[in-house]
Amino acid sequence: MPRHLIRRSILIAALGAALLIQAAPAFAHAILISADPADGAVLDAAPTQARLWFSEPILLEFTTVELTGSDGQTVEIAGMRLDAANPKELIVDLPPLPPNAYRLAYRTLSTEDIHPSTGFIVFGVQQAADLPPSAAVTATAPSPLEVALRWLNFGAMATLAGGLAIALGVLTSGNSDPESIQAHGASRRRLLRLAFWSSMLALIAGAGLLLVKAGQAGGVADPAAVLNSTWQILNSTDYGERWARRVILLFAIAAAIAWLNRRQRRQTRLAELLAMTPLVLALLFIQSLSSHAAGLENTSLFKVVMDAAHLLAASLWVGGVLALVVVMAPLLRRGEAESALARGAF
Numbered sequence: 296m297p298r299h300l301i302r303r304s305i306l307i308a309a310l311g312a313a314l315l316i317q318a319a320p321a322f323a324h325a326i327l328i329s330a331d332p333a334d335g336a337v338l339d340a341a342p343t344q345a346r347l348w349f350s351e352p353i354l355l356e357f358t359t360v361e362l363t364g365s366d367g368q369t370v371e372i373a374g375m376r377l378d379a380a381n382p383k384e385l386i387v388d389l390p391p392l393p394p395n396a397y398r399l400a401y402r403t404l405s406t407e408d409i410h411p412s413t414g415f416i417v418f419g420v421q422q423a424a425d426l427p428p429s430a431a432v433t434a435t436a437p438s439p440l441e442v443a444l445r446w447l448n449f450g451a452m453a454t455l456a457g458g459l460a461i462a463l464g465v466l467t468s469g470n471s472d473p474e475s476i477q478a479h480g481a482s483r484r485r486l487l488r489l490a491f492w493s494s495m496l497a498l499i500a501g502a503g504l505l506l507v508k509a510g511q512a513g514g515v516a517d518p519a520a521v522l523n524s525t526w527q528i529l530n531s532t533d534y535g536e537r538w539a540r541r542v543i544l545l546f547a548i549a550a551a552i553a554w555l556n557r558r559q560r561r562q563t564r565l566a567e568l569l570a571m572t573p574l575v576l577a578l579l580f581i582q583s584l585s586s587h588a589a590g591l592e593n594t595s596l597f598k599v600v601m602d603a604a605h606l607l608a609a610s611l612w613v614g615g616v617l618a619l620v621v622v623m624a625p626l627l628r629r630g631e632a633e634s635a636l637a638r639g640a641f
Contacts, residue, residue, distance in 0.1 A: 457614020
């Protein structure tokens with residue numbers, strides 16, 4: 296294999312590895328694990344602060360707190376902030392509170408998964424709280440648009456992986472006659488175009504998911520506010536970092552596919568596989584860092600790797616079948632060379 300192709304393959308593989316360095320899995324939603332005053336507590340003296348400890352670091356910019364008395368009237372808080380040494384701890388400064396029962400409700404987001412979580416605690420000052428203790432977190436269900444974008448994203452990445460697998464690992468010319476070589480080249484180009492546009496579709500789906508999450512984070516539909524929330528997510532959250540790594544990988548894969556589509560010499564197949572495989576594996580691994588396996592409390596690298604392997608297998612199966620049906624199946628009705636090529640692929 297030519298040295299320049301080996302160097303290019305090593306550089307592309309290094310890019311995939313570099314984007315995985317320091318990438319961390321997304322854990323569960325920001326769950327309230329303790330509070331002071333404790334949920335359901337009856338205090339002899341009014342507290343000056345309320346402290347809420349969450350299971351994950353939270354975003355102060357997307358955190359709201361509401362304090363209400365037993366009569367339902369809102370009591371304005373004096374301020375809130377994160378503890379300087381612990382981004383999992385929210386400090387709420389309280390005004391002077393007369394004897395009453397109080398409900399402190401919160402809405403916040405984890406820096407890991409950017410999913411809204413809500414809950415509340417109740418406490419009483421010199422009298423029992425008239426609400427049952429309940430510090431349980433409530434995570435909002437994903438919207439139909441978010442579900443649709445997630446499926447679109449999976450379909451695009453599956454078609455990307457499957458199309459590349461058929462083009463580089465399965466498709467063979469069968470023999471060396473000019474007609475067979477021409478049929479091989481034409482099918483290869485169609486498969487690579489399918490993979491290229493799938494990478495573009497994955498980028499669009501990813502951008503849509505980011506905007507949907509930004510809208511959920513800000514709790515408003517104003518375009519300017521959504522764009523501001525989007526920038527804050529990209530600039531200050533682990534989710535934004537993983538999203539940026541994924542975008543870089545998708546652009547790198549699209550550029551590599553465009554390069555491959557210009558090369559028609561079959562003897563470079565090993566170099567092509569060496570170049571593309573690390574990028575696709577890195578993309579699927581980054582995707583798995585936001586999966587349910589990564590969200591488990593007792594997560595481990597092994598579980599994330601197994602989830603990535605499962606995602607790879609599903610992508611190759613679903614995307615490979617789609618690529619065969621869309622690109623190769625129509626060749627069965629054409630000339631002898633095209634039919635032989637399609638039968639070989641199937």
